[in-house]
Amino acid sequence: MQPASRPASTSTRPTGSPHPAPPHQVNTQTKVFDTMHGRLLCIADIRGRLFALNDLAREANACAIIHTGDFGFFEASSLKRINDRTLRHLTMYSPLIPSAQRTHLLATENPPSAIRNTAISLLSEFPLLLSGQIKLHVPVYTVWGACEDVSVLEKFRAGTYSVDNLHVIDEATTRVLDVGGIKLRLLGLGGALVPHKMFDNGDGEATIAGGQGMMWSAALQIGELVDTVQRVFDQTETRLLVTHASLGRDGIMAQLALMLEVDLTISAGLHFRYASSYNEFSVQGDYEGFRRKLLAGKEGFDKVWESVKTQVDAVIDGNQRVLLDMALAVVKRIPPLLNIPGLNGHLPGEESAWKNCWNWNLCDAAYGSFVLDVRDGRVSAELKSQGFNYAYRKTATPSATASTPHST
Structure with missing residues (x-):
């Protein structure tokens, strides 16, 4: 693939248009680990329990962590920006809230303000990470998830915030990672995949999108x-795509993997008790x-695009047009039918990714x-899942239907 030329960004944004994307400068670095052997711990949805990252890395003997979103990018000021529904969701699933306190906060008689007036420490240890009270012992590479504060991510993008050993992987x-005899290129796409929001930046600037405690692609x-x-x-290089949205469920995400010619993908967003390898x-x-x-x-994408195309075309600038055309090229990336000859008269071969791109969806x-x-140079995989607890079946009372023989 050859780099595409990009027009300079316009300095003003037409009314109602998406935020203009700045001239593109790729932020890329190489981290050299032990070039003979290395273990990369991949996890999903740490949900603000950031001190656990060091424990998990130590248990796995990992030289680095790759995280697929819902990291816990919240600070004290985030509480006033999160909408009521998302705040209840965060409270329901926060690993930092004791069970009894969670029950109290989510009681029907308690208004959302009861949660909003609590300490941010119940939702995320990110302020402790930012202040240096928590230090990451190994490099952590993460995309953002569906429940994060876009304002916090904007501060990382602007350079206002930085944390030792924390690397936010995004579109730019x-x-x-030079490890174990390969160069592993990490590519990332954060946020939930919500088709009807794909042309809405919310409170985000440039190409980032989110608002009210939620983020989307x-x-x-x-x-x-x-x-x-x-x-x-x-x-x-060996290319690894890290996303929050599942490539197994979302065709657009699978098209993106094809367009980027990736070798491996890791995603989350389904909250299963077992990880999937396929x-x-x-x-x-x-x-x-x-x-x-x-x-x-x-x-699904075309339906949304047709409904907004006229509005977008009326306000989009030249720089945004280049990016939009690339996004549309992703959506058009459909492998040809195998039994229909191409323009050269030859039958097309199978798409290589059909068998050679491997995907993991994490619990x-x-x-x-x-x-x-x-x-x-060989990448092996180890999956560990807590799974379901079926021990209750040993003490279950057999049902009458199961214990009574069929009559003849």
Whole structure:
């Protein structure tokens, strides 16, 4: 892939348009670990329990952590920005709130202000990380999730906030981990995939999108990620796409993986008790089933695009047009039918990713983790999940139906 040229950004934003994206400068660095062997701990949804990152890294003997979102990017001022519904959701699932206190805060007689007036420490240890009271012992590479404060992420992007060993991977920020005989290129897309919000930045600037305690992926964000990958593309690297939204469920995310020509993907967002390991060949009935998933993603996007196309075209600037065209190219990335000759008269071959791109969807950090063990160029995988507890069945009383033989 060759880098695409990009027009300079306009200095003013037309009324009603998305925030203009600044001229693109890729933020990329290489981190050299033990080049013979390294273990990368992959986790999802730490949900603000950030002190646990060091414990998890030590238990896994990991040299770095890759995190797929819902990190806990909240500070004290975030409480006034989070809407009531999201605040209750965060309270329901926060690992920092004792059970009895959670029950009290979520009681029907308590208004949302009861939660909003509590300490931010109940939702996230991020302020402790920011102040240096918590220090990360190994590098942590994360995208943002569906429940984060966009204002906090904007401060990272602007350079106002920085934390030792914490790296936010986004559409313009990529890292290379030189470990175990490979160069692993980390690419990231944060936020939930909400099709009807893909042209809404909310309170975000440039290509970032979010507001009221929630964050989602935007079309311009996807376009900029494609541009970033084109600018740094190197055949000698192994490409790993880290997303919050599931590639197994969302056709657009699978199209993005195809467009970026990634080798491996890690995602979350489904909150299962077990992690999943698969390629498309292992879960689709046939190659056409793979195509149908991508076509379904395209159809969902096209419905939204057709409804807003006129408005977007009227206000978009030249720089945004480049990013939008790249996002539209992702959505159009459908492998051709195998039985129809191409323009050269030859039948197309199978898409390589059909069998060769491997995907992992992680359970929440409270229930398990995943380790990429890299040695001499080989990437092996270890999944650990707490799973379901079926012990109750040993003491269950047999039902009458199960214990009574059928009459003849």
